[in-house]
Amino acid sequence: MHDRTRSHGALRLTGSARERRIRRRLTRRILRALDGWGxxxxxQASVLGLPRSSRAMLGRFRQGFPLPNDTEIVERVGHLLALQKAVRLFYRNAPERASTWMTRHSIRFGTRPIDMITKRGMAALRYLRADLEPDPERRVYAASMNVFADLGLPNPELLSAKSALVHALDGVISDRGLTKAQAADICGIEPHDLSIALRGGIGNVTLDTLVKWLEALGYGVTLAVGKARPRFTPGEDEQENQQLRSI
Known part of the structure; x- marks a missing residue:
């Protein structure tokens, strides 16, 4: 089956028909979750990490367009859906509390969760999820520790590895105080290509290419291969949420 690509603003919608079906289902789920939080x-555009030039895409998502083939956006969706599940489980006897969790001031965090995510982005999402899943005895549900696998996307290990390298690349550029244009020049690529990769558009970028970019910036990379973690099995979450602590 041939891949198809459509461009909408700064985002590219790519992938096979199967991938688009998966992303379309995720789109419906995440929109219901975000609407449910009010x-x-x-x-909504901010928590999904949509660039300002593409925020009109929310309207297209509601019309049936799938999420873009963007690893950062997909990872954000995975964390948001995990947070929704955790909050629903904790407030299963008080659904009105679950529906206001995102926009309600939290004494624990000293602010609203939505404000944390808006200001700190992915870092806040990971922090909030880690706070809900502090150790194996208190996990909200059985997860593979690979958000792409938990969402049922094809080649989750490859997506996870690419995502980790992109986060490392972004960190190296920031640590060295480089502009994207300067970093792209060091890597011998166009600034536009680097910007797309840093936004998560790495579908056509190989692991080897990402490693070469990092090495050009003076960052050594070692890829380790090991036994895959077990994937999420439906039905196990009810057995493991008894220790969920206060949110």
Missing amino acids: LTEDE
């Missing part, structure tokens, strides 16, 4: 359109 988030505004701007807040």
